[in-house]
Amino acid sequence: MAEEGSGHVRNKQVMFKDYITGFPEESDMYVNTDNTVILKLPEDSNGILLKNLYLSVDPYLRLLMQKFNTSGVFSPFTPNTPLRGYGVAKILESRDSKFKTGDLVWGAVGWEEYTVSTNTEGFFKIEHTDVPLSYYTGILGMPGMTAYSGFFELCSPKKGEYVFVSSASGAVGQLVGQFAKSIGCYVVGSAGSEEKVNLLKNKLGFDEAFNYKEEPDLNVALKRYFPEGIDIYFDNVGGKMLDAVLLNMKFLGRIALCGMVSQYNNLERPEGVHNLISGIFKALRIEGLQVYRYYHLYPNFLEFILPLIHEGKIAYVEDIVEGLESGPAALAGLLRGRNVGKQVIVVARE
Structure with missing residues (x-):
């Protein structure tokens, strides 16, 4: 919801409370509805402004919930900031020549409604939209x-x-x-x-x-x-x-x-x-x-996997939950084996 005359919109977020030991609980995360964001990039930005559509819930996120971290890809979460991971998003504004407004992408985003990313290196443009977009959190991501x-x-x-x-x-x-x-x-x-x-x-x-x-x-x-x-x-x-x-x-x-x-x-x-x-x-x-280390093979991967999907030669099972507020339960449940198939959070449907 926009604030009158401010240019801000609400940016609901799933926040990381503090470092943990043992299994994560829902209470180790919380939903923040007070944050707002301006839906326009700063003039000096070279990044992209994203509206997040789907979030990927993955086991490695547990590694980032403690100071001791060996993932090599992401650094540990910072207390009282949004969780982050892979997701599917729509570009609302781009200052990077590789992307344009309206493009669909997958890459590293915050667990929030909108993300501003100053680093676009890890994003992949979605060219094939004749499959469910949620697939780019899993089988195509x-x-x-x-x-x-x-x-x-x-x-x-x-x-x-x-x-x-x-x-x-x-x-x-x-x-x-x-x-x-x-x-x-x-x-x-x-x-x-x-x-x-x-x-x-x-x-x-x-x-x-x-x-x-x-x-x-x-x-x-x-x-x-x-x-x-x-x-x-x-x-x-x-x-x-x-x-x-x-x-x-x-x-x-x-x-x-x-x-x-x-x-x-x-x-x-x-x-x-x-x-x-x-x-x-x-x-x-x-x-x-x-x-x-193998992302350079992504075009080869798409050539391999898309025909299998289109011809019905590969099955793929998703476990989808609706809304950012479902995020803490989804992550805690994943690490206790409650999900069946790829765990996905729907933030918004395009």
């Missing part, structure tokens, strides 16, 4: 690029190989599994509920899936699904799962370290990995993934 670069660039997959994906129903895992199936791999995923296991097998096309919470011995479980061993492990959880996988890898196997969500709430005392010696015995290649 950072998570999609993560799955694509992590699987094809780091794992060097071959037809017929045996692939295991943890947190397989999440934004990245569901795509890795389908990419692996598309080239003829045998794929097993793990998830944290029967609903998610059924989703993996019945909608996303995994060969097998299991609920890790119901497995008293992960090593035994993996031997059941991979009696001859694992060629590729796409790791989204770390911890005990990674430790068990190391015992079940084949010689010359590859492990992509994409995420370690099991450790994000305990970085002060993370679980140790005890079976790393298997990396020597089996000549494993283990590599950490930072997706921004």
Whole structure:
């Protein structure tokens, strides 16, 4: 709502309260409705003014809620400022020649209705609007690029190989599994509920899936699904799962370290990995993934993924909530496994 004669409009925001330990709660964030913004860039600006449409809720955001931070992409949140992450937005004004008013983009924005960005390097113009715009928070955005670069660039997959994906129903895992199936791999995923296991097998096309919470011995479980061993492990959880996988890898196997969500709430005392010696015995290649290193491949990725979407050859599951005020619950719930599919916040529909 505009303030009479001021040129200001309300800019609702989801604010970060203070640094935390353990699991985040809704109360660690709050919604601010008192902030206002002028919908015009300063004359000396080289940036862009954005109206945010969709926000991406991702596990890595937990890393930014404490002073100890190893993400390498974003710095920790500052108390009493808006959370920030990836989102889809419409440009209301641009002082950058790469963009013009009315363009749709995805990139790093604040958890707020409007964002002014002075750095436009991390923004991608959305050229294909014949798919849902929310897809650019996931399958066509950072998570999609993560799955694509992590699987094809780091794992060097071959037809017929045996692939295991943890947190397989999440934004990245569901795509890795389908990419692996598309080239003829045998794929097993793990998830944290029967609903998610059924989703993996019945909608996303995994060969097998299991609920890790119901497995008293992960090593035994993996031997059941991979009696001859694992060629590729796409790791989204770390911890005990990674430790068990190391015992079940084949010689010359590859492990992509994409995420370690099991450790994000305990970085002060993370679980140790005890079976790393298997990396020597089996000549494993283990590599950490930072997706921004592969953003130059984004055009190649679109050429690969868009036909699959248009032809209905890939399934994609979103868990959408409405309104910025839903943000704290969405993030807290994501880190407790309550979401099914890619968690998205609708800020405004274009």
